[in-house]
Amino acid sequence: MMSRSVKFIFILTFLALSAFYLYVLYLTKHPNVSLAYRMYYIEQKTRIWDRNQTLAYIPGTEMVLTKYRDRCPYLSRAGWDIPKEDGSGTVFSGTGGLYFTLHADPGALNFEGSFTSPNTGTILTVSIGDAWSQIIHLENENQNHFSVTIPASLLVADPEQPNFISLKSNNNIKFQSFKLSHAG
Numbered sequence: 001m002m003s004r005s006v007k008f009i010f011i012l013t014f015l016a017l018s019a020f021y022l023y024v025l026y027l028t029k030h031p032n033v034s035l036a037y038r039m040y041y042i043e044q045k046t047r048i049w050d051r052n053q054t055l056a057y058i059p060g061t062e063m064v065l066t067k068y069r070d071r072c073p074y075l076s077r078a079g080w081d082i083p084k085e086d087g088s089g090t091v092f093s094g095t096g097g098l099y100f101t102l103h104a105d106p107g108a109l110n111f112e113g114s115f116t117s118p119n120t121g122t123i124l125t126v127s128i129g130d131a132w133s134q135i136i137h138l139e140n141e142n143q144n145h146f147s148v149t150i151p152a153s154l155l156v157a158d159p160e161q162p163n164f165i166s167l168k169s170n171n172n173i174k175f176q177s178f179k180l181s182h183a184g
Helices: 004-029 035-042
Strands: 062-064 090-100 109-115 122-128 132-138 145-150 163-182
Touching: 122 145, 132 145
Parallel strands: none
Antiparallel strands: 062 163, 090 163, 109 145, 109 163, 122 132, 122 163
8 A cells, every 4th residue: 555645746746747738738729939930830831941030021022932041931831842952943833822921001012923934835823812813824935024913902911810822833833033012
């Protein structure tokens, strides 16, 4: 038989461990982490994460996709390859997109992208949810730029709610950059 003090220590240890594991379960449901961390590790939506990274985007800033070491933080996990070491760009195939936050209502924005010549008959679809979609035919082999206007009020200006611009392509496209700038 166990003495009273051993029973007390056993019960106290059991209660302490139970409280600890209940606290851990609470933290898994309510993590206190940055949006960039949550999008990469918990929701597994973005392609990269860096300790000081934020998903905040300032309209007019170019998203460079040619740097191997300094990768673009806005790319989705799906659809994108890592940038080529030679600086020629990042390959996109299938379905993917861009995640970012805005801190102020930007109004209508021009969404621009530069890329190397795609295969003949390449179709790129740019959309935001079910509210808006634009089909771009990249049939000219000399074409290396596209621009579409995203209507006002489709993007949310909230630093805690990411926007997602969906891209879909029937062929591989090697992108060098993207930019969202004020329309007009």
